[in-house]
Amino acid sequence: MRVLVETTSLPGVLVFTPTPHRDDRGLFTRTFNTEIARAHGLDPNAFTQDSQSRSRRGVLRGMHGRSGRGEAKLVRCARGAVHDVLVDARPDSPAFGRHEAFLLDDNTFRHLYVPPGMLHGFQVLTDWADVCYRIDRPHDPAEDVAVRYDDPDLAISWPAEVELISPRDAAAGSWAALLGE
Numbered sequence: 001m002r003v004l005v006e007t008t009s010l011p012g013v014l015v016f017t018p019t020p021h022r023d024d025r026g027l028f029t030r031t032f033n034t035e036i037a038r039a040h041g042l043d044p045n046a047f048t049q050d051s052q053s054r055s056r057r058g059v060l061r062g063m064h065g066r067s068g069r070g071e072a073k074l075v076r077c078a079r080g081a082v083h084d085v086l087v088d089a090r091p092d093s094p095a096f097g098r099h100e101a102f103l104l105d106d107n108t109f110r111h112l113y114v115p116p117g118m119l120h121g122f123q124v125l126t127d128w129a130d131v132c133y134r135i136d137r138p139h140d141p142a143e144d145v146a147v148r149y150d151d152p153d154l155a156i157s158w159p160a161e162v163e164l165i166s167p168r169d170a171a172a173g174s175w176a177a178l179l180g181e
Contacts (some may be wrong), residue, residue: 017108046136060169065119065144065145067144083159106124125159
């Protein structure tokens with residue numbers, strides 16, 4: 001099964017797009033392949049946790065990250081479609097402070113490899129969306145960081161009106177606060 005692997009404007013972020021087999025029955029696609037991961041510098045054994053969220057249209061989750069060593073993750077949308085955004089929060093990165101958006105959906109089956117040090121968020125574009133995460137270490141709430149999705153310094157353009165965010169995301173700090181300014 002062929003998988004197209006692309007780099008992005010954010011160093012270390014990879015987009016994996018498989019070629020599903022489609023026929024009268026529906027389709028089949030592989031959602032992870034250790035050989036392809038290794039060939040692109042990823043350690044498939046590093047992933048220790050799989051998680052899934054389900055959200056309705058207009059929900060926005062983000063912008064979330066982790067302090068300390070951060071976390072690496074593979075993100076995909078198993079059902080529906082989301083507008084997925086990454087912000088480079090790595091101070092030593094040439095792309096520090098920049099963001100890039102990606103469409104993840106259940107038609108193309110694109111996956112994002114998100115290296116440690118990124119902020120991540122998404123907005124649901126369909127009635128429902130299931131987003132799956134393969135993460136390289138257990139969650140530690142003490143390391144959670146969040147920045148407002150509408151922070152003017154980041155100037156992220158969201159495709160639709162934000163209908164619902166969590167209380168945590170509504171109370172998230174600014175990009176300047178994260179940087180200690």
